Amino acid sequence: MNWIFEPWPWYISGPLIATTMAALLFVGKNFGMSSNLRTVCAALGAGRSCDFFDFDWRGQRWNLFVIAGAVIGGFVAMHYLSDNPIPQINPEVIVQLKQKGFESAGSSYLPDELFGNHAFPSVKNIVLLLGGGFLVGFGARYAGGCTSGHAISGLSNLQLPSLIAVAGFFIGGLIMVHVIFPFIF
Template sequence: MEWIFEPWPWYVAGPLIAGIMFLLLFGGKNFGMSSNLRTMCTIGGAGKKADFFNFNWKSQRWNLTVVAGAIIGGFIAANFLSYDTAVDIDPDTVATLENLGFASAGQAYLPDELFATDALADPMSLVILLIGGLLIGFGARYAGGCTSGHAISGLSNLQLPSLIAVIGFFIGGLVMVHLLFPLIF
């Protein structure tokens, strides 16, 4: 049972994702996490204010189960199925992050400087998280889906708009890491 406590290699995780995608495609469903935000807004009554939210949300209940499973599974994996939360990254990257003020670089999946509860008391961290969340939400809506929807579901369906979106995600990530991240920190 020791293997359950280690990160699973690509040759296990990849076929599992492919199997889930096959089942979803076979069932006529499209996977995407950001579409759940629309569903939750509709449940909350946003359809009375905007036509975008006026749809039969009950047809998307299955996708809410996916979100609940991701949250519960992530919690279980992080708290009960992990011995070590250290991240094996390049020493040069660790040195660069430490120079930018991230002392926890390489020690955790999420840097404590941004994601620990103490960081919520720091106005700069709070502003970064809020602006980042708004940009991600806007980007997912503007692109017609999030990275998981386009990269997994859209590419599985051989959709050209998803390929364009995924290329844009990668370019945006490179710009953020190499140009904006050093400016912000």
């Protein structure tokens, strides 16, 4: 029974994801996490003031269960199925983060220097968090979906725009980690 406490290898998790995608395609559904924000906004009445949210959100209720399951599953896995309450970070990354001033690296998954309450008086941190949030939201909308939607659902449907989007996500991530992050910190 110890296998449940370990990360599952690709040959277990990959086919499980593929089976889930096949089932969704079979019933005519598309998977994606960013679409849930649109569904929640529409359910809360945002369609009265913005045409983008003016659609029959009830047809997407099933997708809200996906996001609820992701939150509940993450909580259960972290608190009940993990021997280590702090997710493991590569030791080389911890050393690099500490060299850049993130002293909490290794003892916290999210660096307190950037995400802790004491970081909010910093104008630089507020600008970074708001700017990053805006770019993620704008990018997901501009690309017609988020990384999970394009990489899992779009690629399984053999959609060329999803392949281009996924390549863009990887290139953007590499630029962020190797160019922008060192420049900012």
